[in-house]
Amino acid sequence: MFDKLFEAQQKAGEVKKRLDGISVTGTAEGGKITVTANGNKVLQSIAIDEAFLKEADKEQLEELLVLAVNKALEQAENVNQAEMASMTKDMFGDLGGMFGK
Numbered sequence: 001m002f003d004k005l006f007e008a009q010q011k012a013g014e015v016k017k018r019l020d021g022i023s024v025t026g027t028a029e030g031g032k033i034t035v036t037a038n039g040n041k042v043l044q045s046i047a048i049d050e051a052f053l054k055e056a057d058k059e060q061l062e063e064l065l066v067l068a069v070n071k072a073l074e075q076a077e078n079v080n081q082a083e084m085a086s087m088t089k090d091m092f093g094d095l096g097g098m099f100g101k
Helices: 002-020 050-055 058-092 095-099
Strands: 023-028 033-038 043-048
Touching (some): 023 058, 033 058, 043 050, 043 058
Antiparallel strands (some): 033 043
């Protein structure tokens, strides 16, 4: 029992490291705002096109930043879930057969 728990902790640590190395992006306004995050849902950078920044008003910029951040975090969540599902399947196999699926 403790062996499985220790193995799970090790695998989770490996997945976290792998997710740290995966970058995802969210964009808004045709790429004029780009937000980069890692697979652990940590924002890495925000880039705003200089010409767009000069012409955008505060409210527009705020709305588009939220949009780009949410897109990046959604991508990170998708990657995160896929990695966790893969880890779980590797550890426990396809348990669906146990339940008639």
